[in-house]
Amino acid sequence: VSVHVLDGEDRIWGQRDSVPGNGSLPTTGWLPGEVVADHYEIPIQPDALPGRYVIEIGMYQLETMQRLPVVNQEEQPVGDRVLLEELTIR
DSSP, X not given: OEEEEEOTTOXXXXXXXXXXXXXXXXXGGOOTTOOOOOOOOOOBOTTOOSEEEEEXXXXXXXXXXXXXXXXXXXXXXXXXXXXXXXXXXX
């Protein structure tokens, strides 16, 4: 899993990549339809300017570094990332 904090120009100001569950919940053990809750603390670069940022999440294949597709309920690909809520850095 890759979690980024991005500015309005998609520049990364914080990042954390990890196997879910801090390494204890690899996707190879997930069951279809299972919901996996995971928590991440993202360090923000000290030179980040005050302003609005967005949280981006995605998944990738570790061996190839290729991002995995995000699909909708109809199993249609809709990209390779999900943008979550905005946050403000002060």
